[in-house]
Each structure stands twice: as structure tokens, then as C-alpha cells.
Amino acid sequence: MTTGGFSLGQPTPSVKATTIIAIAFEGGVVIGSDSRVSAGASVVNRVMNKLSPLHDKIYCALSGSAADAQTMAEIVNYQLDVHSIEVGEDPLVRSAATLVKNISYKYKEELSAHLIVAGWDRRAGGQVYVTLDGLLARQPFAIGGSGSSYIYGFVDAEYRQGMTKKDCQEFVVNALALAMNRDGSSGGVAYFVTIDKDGTDEKCILGNKLPTFFDE
Amino acid sequence: MLKCFTDNRFNTHGQRLTVHFDSPNLYGAVPEVSPAKGDPSSAHRPINTTTIMAVEFDGGVVIGADSRTTTGAYIANRVTDKLTKVHERIFCCRSGSAADTQAIAEAVSYQLGFHSIELDEPPLVQTAANLFKQMCYRYREELMAGIIVAGWDKRKGGQVYTVPMGGMLVRQPVSVGGSGSSYIYGFIDSNYKTGMTKEECLRFTADALALAMERDGSSGGVVRLAAITEAGLERSVILGNQLPSFSA
Numbered sequence A: 001m002t003t004g005g006f007s008l009g010q011p012t013p014s015v016k017a018t019t020i021i022a023i024a025f026e027g028g029v030v031i032g033s034d035s036r037v038s039a040g041a042s043v044v045n046r047v048m049n050k051l052s053p054l055h056d057k058i059y060c061a062l063s064g065s066a067a068d069a070q071t072m073a074e075i076v077n078y079q080l081d082v083h084s085i086e087v088g089e090d091p092l093v094r095s096a097a098t099l100v101k102n103i104s105y106k107y108k109e110e111l112s113a114h115l116i117v118a119g120w121d122r123r124a125g126g127q128v129y130v131t132l133d134g135l136l137a138r139q140p141f142a143i144g145g146s147g148s149s150y151i152y153g154f155v156d157a158e159y160r161q162g163m164t165k166k167d168c169q170e171f172v173v174n175a176l177a178l179a180m181n182r183d184g185s186s187g188g189v190a191y192f193v194t195i196d197k198d199g200t201d202e203k204c205i206l207g208n209k210l211p212t213f214f215d216e
Numbered sequence B: 001m002l003k004c005f006t007d008n009r010f011n012t013h014g015q016r017l018t019v020h021f022d023s024p025n026l027y028g029a030v031p032e033v034s035p036a037k038g039d040p041s042s043a044h045r046p047i048n049t050t051t052i053m054a055v056e057f058d059g060g061v062v063i064g065a066d067s068r069t070t071t072g073a074y075i076a077n078r079v080t081d082k083l084t085k086v087h088e089r090i091f092c093c094r095s096g097s098a099a100d101t102q103a104i105a106e107a108v109s110y111q112l113g114f115h116s117i118e119l120d121e122p123p124l125v126q127t128a129a130n131l132f133k134q135m136c137y138r139y140r141e142e143l144m145a146g147i148i149v150a151g152w153d154k155r156k157g158g159q160v161y162t163v164p165m166g167g168m169l170v171r172q173p174v175s176v177g178g179s180g181s182s183y184i185y186g187f188i189d190s191n192y193k194t195g196m197t198k199e200e201c202l203r204f205t206a207d208a209l210a211l212a213m214e215r216d217g218s219s220g221g222v223v224r225l226a227a228i229t230e231a232g233l234e235r236s237v238i239l240g241n242q243l244p245s246f247s248a
Helices: A066-087 A093-106 A146-158 A165-182 B098-119 B125-138 B179-191 B198-215
Strands: A020-025 A028-033 A037-039 A042-045 A051-055 A058-064 A113-121 A125-130 A137-139 A141-144 A190-196 A199-205 B003-010 B016-021 B029-031 B052-057 B060-065 B069-071 B074-077 B083-087 B090-097 B145-153 B157-163 B174-177 B223-229 B232-238
Touching: A020 A058, A020 A113, A020 A125, A020 A146, A020 A165, A028 A051, A028 A058, A028 A113, A028 A125, A028 A165, A051 A066, A051 A093, A051 A113, A051 A190, A058 A066, A058 A093, A058 A190, A066 A093, A066 A113, A093 A113, A093 A125, A113 A141, A113 A190, A125 A141, A141 A146, A146 A165, A146 B179, A146 B198, A165 A190, A165 B179, B052 B090, B052 B145, B052 B157, B052 B198, B060 B083, B060 B090, B060 B145, B060 B157, B060 B198, B083 B098, B090 B098, B090 B125, B090 B223, B098 B125, B098 B145, B125 B145, B125 B157, B145 B174, B145 B223, B157 B174, B174 B179, B179 B198, B198 B223
Parallel strands: none
Antiparallel strands: A020 A028, A020 A141, A028 A190, A037 A042, A051 A058, A058 A113, A113 A125, A125 A137, A190 A199, B003 B016, B016 B029, B052 B060, B052 B174, B060 B223, B069 B074, B083 B090, B090 B145, B145 B157, B223 B232
């Protein structure tokens, strides 16, 4: 795709090669990602935090084209700030997800990014929304990015209803570690954020501290 | 570029099969009465886009596969048997083009039978795996075949060798293949343990295949399992409504 009459000869930075995951529990959510940004075969950033705050208790996880995803997150961050001032209280997670969906859908031909929106609000507690291709759907958990293909079986088998906060954190870290092992385009460190009524807690697990499996 | 040759075999309707190649990714056999030659949209070749799996345990191997064969969007066979015997204690799991893998398995089965008569003892699994590899590597441009070879022999017990597309050969304690395999790498990595018993391996294989069939549109039907040990072969089938289910 060319813009302005010239074309970029080299591949553009992309976080599509990525693994993102979010899971809701009673009273909050855990959202996590790997940290690799690649441009073709080169890793241009090996410690990128793909979990972007949209508001105090609402985060989104970025995948797809790095530029598109970051810009969408920034725009929605601004729109949410305006919205929360207008209504005079913290915005709903569903509002944030709807704003992301509106951009995804309106510019679906031009943009190539998928954001998973997750957070906590007073009305509905912990929620996870997917906005792929401009749809909006709430799910108990969601995975995305190229690395997610390898962990569909794992998350289907491991997810149970009624998991606690700690269970969810382990679930996210295990899922990220498994995907990062198998997907050449995911790697680095694992970031995860736990959001509940008391606040947000950001954590980073370094590569050598990630869970290991039978062949390591 | 269109190349074709006639394969002297017949499909189940008694029609002579002609193999057409018109793109690097579409292979298979179509009846000679198919649409005009050179029609690039004749993508209706039987394909086993599938999920196959094999696990070693002490004393043998467990192999498993789904049962779906598709030609385009139509499921040509919903009860396919993708676990093919190449010798008494050596089986292969087939994925990719149905025609290619059947032809390769028949050729290897013949070669193994001959070799076993010469040797006057059962062939080694490694021998069978190498025969598959030689054929898949030599004809790598023409074939679309991902094969897992598994069996038992006296020298090394239960062994699993994988020969993916391209024709490499490597032995692994557990191996998965086919389009549905992508979805279960995470499950396999986290749930496989060394030292599992035959029953644990059967349960592990059935769970993994059920998960893959749930997510992969090209895999489905029933789960066919086989356990190969020194004592012999035990085949079983898990019907669709008896598959393990997961809360998601």
C-alpha cells in the first residue's frame, strides 16, 4: 500500500506477531502480553509493553500494525477522557470497547490492528471485550495475535468458571509462556496487569523467570 | 504453469484419476471427467487438512487422528481412517493431500515388506521413517504430505518419527501434525509428561484431538486411536458425542 506517491521499501514495525490475552474473574480482570515488536525478520523492540491504559481501570492490549494500534489506543484514550468529564464519573468498560469498535469498523479497510479491551467498572465488574474486524463481543476470556493460535487448545482445556485472581494470573502467564515458546514472532518478557476495584497492578516477568515445560 | 500426469489408479467410482498441478499448494486427484483442463478454480481435490498425533510410552506408541476429508467446503468422507498400516507394528498418520499420502504409504508398505523378507525379521521403525523421508524429500516440490511414522520394534521399543512437508526427519517423544495441530501446541507442551502409561497416553491424545477438532474447521468427525505394542495392535474409535468436552 503506497501513500503520497512513494512506497516504503522495508517492512514496517508490527505487533501482529504477538500474543495477547485477557481474562475476567469475579471482581476484576487480568490482561497480559508478550513484548516483541518485529519489522520483517528484525526485532525492533524486545521489551515493548503492549498493554496500553485507556483509563484508570480500563486497559487495552495491542496487536497488528504497531502504528495503527498505538494510534487507536491514543485516540480512544482522549475520547474516554472527554466522555468521563461529560458524565462526571468513571467510564464503563463497554463504553471504551465501543469507542475502539467504532474506529475499527469505520476504518476497517485502512487499519490493521486488533485491540482487546479489558477493565473493571462499578456496574458490571470485570469485563473483557474483543473488537476484531469491527465487531464487539464480550467474552469470559480472549486471546489474540499470531501466537494465540498455538494456545487455543490450552486455554480451552484450562479455563474453568469461577477462577480466582491468582488462578487467572497463573493462567495468563502460562498461556503467554507457551505461546512465546512456539511462536517465532512472540517473545521477550511477559507483561500483565491486574485490574480490580482497588486499582491496577502492573507486573513484568523476565524471560528466564517464565514457567518452563517438559522440553526445556 | 500447468503440469499433469496420469496416475494409473482408480477412485472409488471406478474413474481413472488424473493429477493436476496448477499452483504450489493444491494437489490431489480429480476424476478425468472434471471441468475443463486448465481451469484454475478446480480446487476440489480431496485433502486431509487434519489433526494427527503420536505419543511414545515405555513399551509402545499411541497414535490418533480425526476423520475428516474435505474437497473444498464439502466433507467428502467424515469417517476417514488416517491411521495406515505399513507393517505389522508400524503405522503412519497421514495429513495433506489424500492421494499423495495414500500413494506414498502404499509404496513404502511395499518396500518395507520386501525389506522384511530379505532381513527375515520385522523391520525397524527408523527404517520405515527413512523410507518415508526419502520419498517425501525427493519429490518435495510435487507432493503435499505431512506424515507421522510410529511403531514398535525390538531394538528401541516405541518410537515416533515426524516427516513434515519438505521432507525432514526427526524423532520426537510426542508429535502433532496437520492444520489443527497449531491450536494444541500449548496444550501438548503443558500437559505432556515423560513416563506416562498407555492409558494416560490414550487419554492425552483423545483430549488433544478433541480440542483441535473444536477449533479447527478442517478437523472433525470421530477420533480414531491405536495403541501399538510388542503384543500387538489395539484400535478404538471415539464417536462425536462421546468426545471429551471442555467448559469453554
